[in-house]
Structure formats: C-alpha cells, structure tokens
Amino acid sequence: MTDQFRLGGDLTVDRLGFGAMRLLQGAPGKPARDPESARAVLRRAVELGVNHIDTAHFYRSEDGSVRANALIREALSPYQDALVIATKVGPVFGPDGPGQGTAADLRPQVEANLESLGMDRLDLVYLRIGMAEPPHGESLAERFEVLAALREEGLIRHLGISNVDAGHLAEARTIAPVAAVQNNFHIADRDEMAVLDACTQAGIAFVPFFPLGGGRADINDPRLAKVAERHGATVHQVALAWLLALSPVALAIPGTGSVAHLEENLTARSITLTEEDLANLPQPPRASAVVREGGS
Template identity: 45%
Template sequence: MTDRPLDPAAAGTWQLGDRTVKRMGYGAMQLAGEGVFGPPRDREEALAVLREAVELGVDHIDTSDFYGPHITNRLICEALHPYPNDLTIVTKLGARRDEEGQWLPWNDPDALEQGLRDNLEHLGLEAMEVVNVRIMGSGDGGVVPTGESVARFVEPVARLREQGLVRHVGISTVTRGQVEEARTICPIVCVQNAYNLANRGDDALIDWLADEDIAYVPYFPLGGFSPLQSETLDAVAKDLDASPFQVALAWLLQRSDNILVIPGTSSRAHLRENIAAASLDLPEDALERLNGIAD
C-alpha cells in the first residue's frame, strides 16, 4: 500500500460539545480481550497503541466502562493520565456485562449514575466531557419498542450534567424522532449509530444532524457486508493501492463533514493504517462505485 501521511487532522475537524476535535479518532473497544471481555491479549501493546495514537495527534478517544468490563478505561488511565489538555474522552452508559460476557441493559437512574461514577473512577476524571446514553430496552435484542419515550434514559444523565459530572450528552442507537425528543430534555452534541457504506439507513438522519451542527459517530464501519459488496470494496481498494478498511473509513469521512470516525485496534501497525485513511482522497469514479454498493 502507498505510504500516506499519518495526520488525523487531514480530514478536518468538527465540534463535539465545546471542543473542536479531529474527525479521525480512536475507539478503545478492541483493547479488551476476545469478545470485548477480559484482559487484552498483549497488555503492553495495548498501552503502546494508546500512547502512539495521542503522539500521532488523535484527540478524540471513545470508550466505555463496560468494555472488559473496566479494562479499557483502566488501560487508558495508565497509558495517558494526566491527560493532554486537548484530549477529549467520550464514554457511553446504558449497558453492563454479566459473568459470561453477555451485554445487558443497565439504564435505570441508579445504574446510569453508578455507571458514570465507575467511568470517572477508572479513567481518573472528575467529570466526563461527553457521555453517550445507549438507548437500550429490555425487549427483543435490547431494542427500545417504537414509540417508547427516551426520557427515562436521558433525564437521569441530564441531571448528572446539572451536577457537573457530565459536560455534554450524546445518544446512541436512536432514530431522528428520539433525537428530537432528547433535545427537549437537554442539548445533544452527538449521535452514535451503526452505519457504513453498505448499510445506509441513517442517510437522512446524518444530513439533518449536519444541518443542526450535531456530530454523527458511526460504528461497525465494515459490518454487514455481503460477499458481492465486499468484492466491490476490495476492487476499489486495489485500484487506489489502499486497504478495504482504509477505503471504508475514507468514504465515511467524505460522506459528510459532521461524521467522526473512531476505528479501533489493538495493534500499532493497524492504528497507523487507520490514521492514514484520513489522507486518502477518493476520486469521483471510486465514490460512484462505492455508493452503488448500497443499491
């Protein structure tokens, strides 16, 4: 693959609350063990990844205390505390892990407050810059039934914001209607949903959020691709002398200025590959082929 600059700022910046962050960030989920559960396979490499990310200029790290659980936040604290003034750490609340590693809702008011305090303790912080509230019900697959109010998820975190323990609130796994309802409770600075070039159900939501100056943070940038879709992505990547993952990240960055990407990895080599995607400019013919993947 062609060597490209390792510059997280190459794709520009966006507002995240009252912070300006580079649109290429880092997601800490993969620092935990297999299945995002237990300790990392290589603890020293995990610490080195975090340090190198910041050294390369990453200023937005996405994490949660239910990664591990507790593992990634403790690694972040050990590797980076005291934190650089320009580093924005974002966490999420609303779930927990059982002893087998299953993901379970944990979003009543007491649980949300305890989850926040756990994040603060393990990260060594007095307040979180941004907290994403994962809108997760107790029904099928943890999905909140259509039409159910999001107030019971957002109002407890809004009260924690009023206490100074949270500076800004985001929400995760939501529709536009749920975002609009949440905004009647407190300001919403970001939305974190599953989205990629093959799964584009949030296209209209992203455009609306951009008009509202709200950041959109997609997860699963390569999730749910069919073999044919993967074949197209591989072919475009080969033509551009890039990896498929780099092309998928570059497509997200070119899709809309309000998109912040948070690719995760437990490898320094993969970290550099991801950051180089911020410097990958997709030409029009490549964009046309990639946009056709979702048709």
C-alpha cells in the same frame, strides 16, 4: 491531518479517532490481549494526532482481566488538554448477560467512569438504549433527564445518545443539547441514514460504532476493492475515507489492538475520494453527501 470537527461547539476533535473496545481481545472467545501492547496502541494513537477516544466502563475482556478505562488511564494520564474521551452508560450486566438499565443505574455508572478514568468531569457521555437494534417507539426521556441533571452538576461536559432513531434524537433535544449520536453504520449497512441526515442538518456529530463492520458484517465488495486499488490503499482505508466524505459531521472511531493496524487505519486521512470514486462505490451516498476536500 484530516478534517476536524467542533464537538458540542467547543471541543475540537480530529474526525478520525479511536475506539477502545478492540484493545481488550481480538474477538469473542479469544484470549485477552497483553495490557502493555494495548497501552502501546493508545500511546501511539495520541502520538499520531488522535484526540478523540471512545470507551466505556463496561468494556472489559471476557475474563475480566483487562479493562479499557484502566488502560486509557494508565497509558495517557495525566491527559493532554486537547484529548477528548467519550464514554457511554445505560447497559447493565448480570448473570444472564447484558440488559438495559434504568434511570436509577445512570449516576452510579457515570461515577464509575469518572473513577476508572481518573477524571473530574467526563467530556462526552452517551446514553446507550436498547440492545442489538434501536428500540423504536421507546421513550428515553427519563434516562436522558438524569444525564442532563448530571451535566448541570458539572460531572459531564456534553451529552450524546446511542443506538437510537430520529424520534429518539428529537425527544432528547427537547431535554438537553445533544452533541453526538453513535449508531451502527458503515459502507455495507446504511439503515441509519435518516439519523445521519438529521445530525447533518443540526450540526450534531454522527459517530458509527462499527465503521468497518465490527466483525459482524463483511464490507468487502469488488467495487470498493477497485477504488482501493486506484488509490494504492486497502479496502478498510477507503471505507473510512468514504465515511468521512459522506457528511461533514461524520466521525470515525475504528479500533484495534495492533500498532500496525492503527497506523494503517490512520492513513485513511490522506485519501481524498473523487466524485468518480463515490459514484463507483456500492450504494452511492445520497445527495446530502459531500466530498471531503484538502486530502490530509
């Protein structure tokens, strides 16, 4: 089993988890996936030791027929005690597409997640701000204060923030403890390295929401392929192993709608990258990186 991490100091999670967004459809414009196949992926993930699932109430197929939270509840409820389900709030969706919600939108969104997941308390709730890129210079205080109050009420166990910069992280930590940060980050896009460094120093989980590029970036590189060949692995498996080797606080949540692809991703647990591997990969990690020891 891969290394574990104590999320928020009290929830032990496997560092290789599962992202639920890809359960809904293969790509934008594609048909919705068969719900039973999606439920089979979730059940298999848990069978294989995954105990950290990332979702959102607003994760749904484009036609609205398949919703991630409903699939999770149908497949996995009653939930195992060790299972940690993370969700996110903030965006709102109207006729013109997604936009950024206000502080007033957050309680209804938290309540919608509680209802759709069938939970009395959410394990981890991220405040997602901005849209494509972190909104530099924008305050998240008013919105994060709402979530902090809901945490005090007992509706949320731990808080996280998403699509943020280091300034947002510092601001949020003056309001309430931050258990996790979720940003766009993968081997071909390391713009958020400063945020990862801040998380590493503070012992806060760093959870890339596109650990394999998310279909928006090509992570294939001849140097990555060479390391993969040396390990008898795929490029994606090595990219996941690299992420886990980068920092002890880094978690990965690759998503898929295929049991076979799920099993392939989880094989990354058994890959231990050497110093030579890391030196040969594109844009080698900085000095703060650590090599994961112990293999699986």
